Amino acid sequence: MELIKDLPDRLLFAVPKKGRLHTSCLSLLEGADIQFHRKNRLDIALVKNLPIALVFLPAGDIAKFVGEGNVDLGITGQDMVAEADAQDKVTEILELGFGKCRLCVQVPVKNGAASVEDLVGKRIATSFEGIAGSFFSQIDTKANNGKKTELVFVSGSVEAACALGLADGIVDLVESGETMQAAGLHDIETILSSQAVLIASKKPKHPELVQTIAGRIRGVIAAQKYVYINYNVERKHLKEASTITPGRQAPTVSPLENPEWVAVSSMVLKNNVAQTMDDLEAIGARDILLFAIQNCRV
Numbered sequence: 001m002e003l004i005k006d007l008p009d010r011l012l013f014a015v016p017k018k019g020r021l022h023t024s025c026l027s028l029l030e031g032a033d034i035q036f037h038r039k040n041r042l043d044i045a046l047v048k049n050l051p052i053a054l055v056f057l058p059a060g061d062i063a064k065f066v067g068e069g070n071v072d073l074g075i076t077g078q079d080m081v082a083e084a085d086a087q088d089k090v091t092e093i094l095e096l097g098f099g100k101c102r103l104c105v106q107v108p109v110k111n112g113a114a115s116v117e118d119l120v121g122k123r124i125a126t127s128f129e130g131i132a133g134s135f136f137s138q139i140d141t142k143a144n145n146g147k148k149t150e151l152v153f154v155s156g157s158v159e160a161a162c163a164l165g166l167a168d169g170i171v172d173l174v175e176s177g178e179t180m181q182a183a184g185l186h187d188i189e190t191i192l193s194s195q196a197v198l199i200a201s202k203k204p205k206h207p208e209l210v211q212t213i214a215g216r217i218r219g220v221i222a223a224q225k226y227v228y229i230n231y232n233v234e235r236k237h238l239k240e241a242s243t244i245t246p247g248r249q250a251p252t253v254s255p256l257e258n259p260e261w262v263a264v265s266s267m268v269l270k271n272n273v274a275q276t277m278d279d280l281e282a283i284g285a286r287d288i289l290l291f292a293i294q295n296c297r298v
């Protein structure tokens with residue numbers, strides 16, 4: 001009760017209460033120094049060091065709450081935003097780099113349809129009724145043979161539907177493809193690609209705090225993407241070095257006691273860093289050091 005009384009003054013931030021996005025969201029909140037204690041079974045937690053309350057909701061409902069302005073901020077999948085038909089009702093602030101997957105039309109490998117056009121008039125099992133519905137209504141219209149594809153709603157374990165005789169194809173998420181393959185299915189079309197996103201209400205009640213949190217989370221994401229590199233190189237190779245490590249604005253160049261040499265430091269993308277170090281070595285750079293970035297604002 002004490003808790004509910006406190007809510008009106010706080011920014012409400014919706015976070016998936018379980019499932020695929022939950023753990024990554026918690027580490028993002030930790031990285032952004034959003035401190036809270038969640039009581040057992042309680043879906044609301046007051047943040048200790050900011051006027052925020054976290055609301056733990058099913059990922060599938062978060063776009064709706066943000067879109068209607070019930071909460072100012074939320075984290076969910078882009079697929080969920082599309083399924084809630086909320087793309088125009090929310091502002092997508094930031095892609096978060098986790099929860100990456102594709103929403104695909106899948107059919108049995110053995111004797112399944114060869115294309116989505118072959119599924120016209122047949123049955124499709126899915127938990128994405130909105131997206132699959134508009135996708136197949138377009139396919140039906142194009143086919144123009146009077147047949148309508150039938151959607152069968154299932155809330156989970158969608159891949160089982162074909163083997164159980166419930167459907168001729170499914171629309172569901174694929175990440176590694178393991179679940180799809182294990183069920184004897186393969187994908188014949190990708191409807192959309194998705195990842196987790198930070199979304200905000202179009203009319204937030206606490207616009208300044210939205211910016212503060214967005215800035216913090218942006219910093220955590222950037223820190224995960226970049227590393228900091230430091231090396232010495234002969235001044236005559238500085239131009240090539242600057243091309244290899246251009247940094248976000250420009251590399252920092254510091255003089256050394258030996259005037260023919262300079263020290264260079266720069267932020268570089270983590271996913272390409274081995275190649276970057278190879279390229280630096282190839283132009284004679286020495287003492288190449290790599291540092292993790294704990295947090296940043298860029």
Ligand SMILES: Nc1ncnc2c1ncn2[C@@H]1O[C@H](COP(=O)(O)OP(=O)(O)OP(=O)(O)O)[C@@H](O)[C@H]1O
Nearest residue numbers: 018019020021059060077079080099100101173175
């Ligand atoms: N295998 C996956 N790999 C990556 N991201 C995924 C995967 N499955 C789902 N997601 C992402 O996570 C979001 C939430 O999915 P999740 O499976 O946690 O919820 P759910 O299926 O509604 O509930 P639950 O599976 O807990 O009953 C999806 O909308 C999608 O954006």
Ligand SMILES: O=P(O)(O)OC[C@H]1O[C@H](OP(=O)(O)OP(=O)(O)O)[C@H](O)[C@@H]1O
Nearest residue numbers: 156157158173174175176177178179180
């Ligand atoms: O390509 P993969 O890496 O195998 O991942 C895809 C699976 O992950 C999700 O299911 P989840 O585990 O959430 O189970 P659910 O069917 O109960 O939602 C999704 O619905 C797929 O079934």
Ligand SMILES: [Mg+2]
Nearest residue numbers: 019020156157
């Ligand atoms: Mg799931």
